[in-house]
Amino acid sequence: MKYFEFKSELQKQELLAFIMPNGISFPAHFHITEIGRTQKQFVDCGGTIRNIGEINIQLWLADDINHRLTTKKLLQIMQETESKIILPDEEILVELQGKTIEKYSIMKSDFGFLLQATQTACLAEDSCGIPKEKIKVVLGQSIACKPGSGCC
Numbered sequence: 001m002k003y004f005e006f007k008s009e010l011q012k013q014e015l016l017a018f019i020m021p022n023g024i025s026f027p028a029h030f031h032i033t034e035i036g037r038t039q040k041q042f043v044d045c046g047g048t049i050r051n052i053g054e055i056n057i058q059l060w061l062a063d064d065i066n067h068r069l070t071t072k073k074l075l076q077i078m079q080e081t082e083s084k085i086i087l088p089d090e091e092i093l094v095e096l097q098g099k100t101i102e103k104y105s106i107m108k109s110d111f112g113f114l115l116q117a118t119q120t121a122c123l124a125e126d127s128c129g130i131p132k133e134k135i136k137v138v139l140g141q142s143i144a145c146k147p148g149s150g151c152c
Contacts, residue, residue, distance in 0.1 A: 001106050001113075003055045004089045007078060009108050013071045017112025018059065018094065021104070025112070026059060026096070029067045032074065034058045035081045037090070046124025055087055058095040093118065 001009075010016075018026040039053045081087065094104045094115055104115035122130065 001092055001108065002089045003087055003092055006092050006106065006113075007075065009113075010071045010075055010078075013112070015112065016069055016071045016074060018106075019109060019112050019114045021115060021117050026115070027061055027065075029065045030059045030061055030069065030096075031064075031067060032057060032069065032077060033060045035078060035087075037085065037087055044123040046127035048124060050123065053088065053090045055090050055092045056095055057092060060097065 017028070018030070020026055035055070035057050037053060037055055039051065041049070041051050043049055078087075092106055094106055094113075095101055096104070103118050105118055106113045106115055108114070125132075
């Protein structure tokens with residue numbers, strides 16, 4: 001989800017909830033310790049220079065279990081941040097403490113914002129030299145194809 005869509009969805013929500021990939025809500029007493037933009041410039045394994053910009057929102061749990069952040073308060077924090085730094089319409093990543101700092105993308109769900117695990121990937125598959133995984137066939141074993149499936 002991109003930044004402007006996130007802001008728009010926040011305005012429609014009464015309760016602020018982030019839901020972990022396992023379906024469990026992130027504890028409601030979280031704090032937002034930072035909102036910012038990260039820009040990464042790098043060369044991928046195929047030699048291509050890449051530039052990626054992301055908006056980061058960091059969630060943190062304290063011992064203050066009575067703390068509750070509202071959507072209205074989060075929108076105020078975002079507005080204050082925008083008055084100090086430029087936040088373009090880029091993908092949002094939510095950071096939180098797990099075994100290490102974990103990063104999640106987000107999407108809207110019926111119950112709040114669903115955190116989705118992020119993955120690393122090769123960005124230059126066509127030039128990095130790693131062969132695509134092939135279907136393994138056991139010799140002597142017949143393979144049944146259904147008519148029209150395109151496998152024959």
